[in-house]
Amino acid sequence: MKRILAPSLLAADFKQLGKQIAMAEQGGAEYLHFDVMDGHFVPSISFGMPVLESIRDAGNQVLDAHLMITEPIRYVEAFQKAGADILTVHLEACMDVKATLLKIKACGMKVGISIKPKTAVSTLAALLEMVDMVLVMTVEPGFGGQKIIPETIDKVRELRTLADGKGLDLDIQVDGGIYHENVHLLLEAGANIIVAGSAVFAGDITANVRRFIEIFQNTKRCL
Ligand code: DX5
Numbered sequence: 001m002k003r004i005l006a007p008s009l010l011a012a013d014f015k016q017l018g019k020q021i022a023m024a025e026q027g028g029a030e031y032l033h034f035d036v037m038d039g040h041f042v043p044s045i046s047f048g049m050p051v052l053e054s055i056r057d058a059g060n061q062v063l064d065a066h067l068m069i070t071e072p073i074r075y076v077e078a079f080q081k082a083g084a085d086i087l088t089v090h091l092e093a094c095m096d097v098k099a100t101l102l103k104i105k106a107c108g109m110k111v112g113i114s115i116k117p118k119t120a121v122s123t124l125a126a127l128l129e130m131v132d133m134v135l136v137m138t139v140e141p142g143f144g145g146q147k148i149i150p151e152t153i154d155k156v157r158e159l160r161t162l163a164d165g166k167g168l169d170l171d172i173q174v175d176g177g178i179y180h181e182n183v184h185l186l187l188e189a190g191a192n193i194i195v196a197g198s199a200v201f202a203g204d205i206t207a208n209v210r211r212f213i214e215i216f217q218n219t220k221r222c223l
């Protein structure tokens, strides 16, 4: 299964956004992770459609939008128009999660579903066939720069086992508190799309990305 780094723009320096996106791409980051917060589902507010639209052709990366917003079904078309390639919504934020996932698919984007650290993997069992990616949050959503919650690593392992049992080629994304020093634990547990904010945008961005990719190549999955 292909391993991909998704730098989280939340940690970027916004006055140099285009330049920093190019540096991440140069290092080999194939995705850009775009965290949308509404001040309701999570306490903080980040950025939305206009910012996404302005970076959509900054590079060739896949635009991976993580919606931390209440009732995201209201904004599915808007994010598609703004340039999202993958749209991830929170299970906890949807009144009708199946309708939300179907709408994302109907709009031509890849479908992602996310669960917070305290939400059990079993709540996703009936939805796995409907999605391309599951995002297992490894911190409480809302802020960058937090410490990973170790118990979430076991959830990744449980989810990978569940997906394998169903014969699904599922992308498992992890997000929050991931650094060069601990990323191997998530790869070993079966995650293949790694979000990293602070670990990419502090210091030499291109070198930080390259170092992650080197670890991707040198770590074996072990269940
Ligand atoms: C948290 C966001 C993350 C965050 C990751 O709610 O979903 O994407 O920016 O940042 P780091 O890697 O700094 O924990």
Ligand code: ZN
Binding pocket: 008, 033, 034, 035, 066, 175, 195
């Ligand atoms: Zn995120």
